[in-house]
Amino acid sequence: MKINLLLLNFCLLAVLFITDASAQQKKPRIGIAGIQIENSVFMPNRQAITGRTPSLPAYLSKDSVMGQSVIWLPSLIGGGSGRGPVTRESFEAFVNSALEIIRSNMPYDAFWFYNHGACSVDGVDDPEGEFMERVRAVIGNDALVTTTMDLHGNVSWRVALYSDLITTYRKAPHDDAVESHRRGVVNLLERLSSGKGRPAYKAWVAVPVLLSGEWTSTRVEPAKSLYAMVPEVESLPGVVDAGIWIGYVWGDERRNQGVVMVVGDNKGQVESGAKKLAQRFWDVRRQFSLEAPGYPLEKCIDLAVASNKRPFLISDMGDNPGGG
Numbered sequence: 483m484k485i486n487l488l489l490l491n492f493c494l495l496a497v498l499f500i501t502d503a504s505a506q507q508k509k510p511r512i513g514i515a516g517i518q519i520e521n522s523v524f525m526p527n528r529q530a531i532t533g534r535t536p537s538l539p540a541y542l543s544k545d546s547v548m549g550q551s552v553i554w555l556p557s558l559i560g561g562g563s564g565r566g567p568v569t570r571e572s573f574e575a576f577v578n579s580a581l582e583i584i585r586s587n588m589p590y591d592a593f594w595f596y597n598h599g600a601c602s603v604d605g606v607d608d609p610e611g612e613f614m615e616r617v618r619a620v621i622g623n624d625a626l627v628t629t630t631m632d633l634h635g636n637v638s639w640r641v642a643l644y645s646d647l648i649t650t651y652r653k654a655p656h657d658d659a660v661e662s663h664r665r666g667v668v669n670l671l672e673r674l675s676s677g678k679g680r681p682a683y684k685a686w687v688a689v690p691v692l693l694s695g696e697w698t699s700t701r702v703e704p705a706k707s708l709y710a711m712v713p714e715v716e717s718l719p720g721v722v723d724a725g726i727w728i729g730y731v732w733g734d735e736r737r738n739q740g741v742v743m744v745v746g747d748n749k750g751q752v753e754s755g756a757k758k759l760a761q762r763f764w765d766v767r768r769q770f771s772l773e774a775p776g777y778p779l780e781k782c783i784d785l786a787v788a789s790n791k792r793p794f795l796i797s798d799m800g801d802n803p804g805g806g
């Protein structure tokens with residue numbers, strides 16, 4: 483009897499072990515990498531980009547549903563501080579370090595690029611696009627890729643090409659940052675678990691407009707109404723996600739411009755949704771203006787000295803000095 487019980491216990495343990503191992507095997511393997519830096523090319527100094535292992539957001543914590551349903555494989559997120567462009571040497575070192583970790587965690591079912599989109603590197607036209615291209619060369623084209631970004635980032639043709647799903651913030655100031663990154667991850671997991679995989683269509687429309695953040699707050703018109711159209715397009719049947727990128731004026735690079743992207747499975751809805759957003763962006767381009775009165779620095783200081791208001795705030799046009 484004792485031997486039988488022991489045998490039963492052993493069998494139960496073996497079954498539990500096998501069940502746990504097969505559950506682990508079924509979990510998709512998703513890598514994470516990105517570049518979270520925006521820098522001004524108008525600053526004379528240079529800076530290094532440094533990679534750090536990202537900690538997962540709360541919605542992917544170990545006790546969350548999304549955290550438990552996936553084997554998350556973070557590599558490196560490149561960061562720096564607001565100032566001048568990144569040096570080519572530090573960019574190469576960062577990319578090579580990230581690729582080494584990415585290779586060591588192979589294979590992948592999917593990949594999440596957590597990018598800002600406004601990194602400038604000496605001698606590199608499109609740092610995020612180049613990084614994504616080099617990661618894709620390692621992980622292969624079968625891995626489903628989602629890219630989540632800041633709306634002040636730039637979506638180059640290469641960034642669009644290497645993203646199967648892509649999204650961005652819909653508010654500036656970015657009250658919806660967490661929600662937006664989460665949306666990109668939720669859509670990725672839904673496409674994986676449903677077996678739908680890569681959306682059949684993606685539309686990329688460049689809007690040749692480049693405005694600073696101070697001109698494009700979504701709390702005021704015309705950005706308020708423009709961005710209110712994004713969820714409308716997203717809700718069209720056959721559309722998975724939609725986004726409008728303002729771009730980054732302090733980068734002064736060829737890829738920096740307004741962009742609209744829509745992804746989905748219905749060709750007509752994806753096309754017409756993207757055209758609708760891009761056309762509105764273009765139509766209202768001359769209506770953007772500074773939220774507060776804007777003057778040269780000397781006049782601002784004269785006004786501050788003469789004013790009775792305390793404190794009297796003067797904001798640098800570059801969002802923050804040096805941008806980023």
Ligand SMILES: [Zn+2]
Nearest residue numbers: 632633634656
């Ligand atoms: Zn931003």
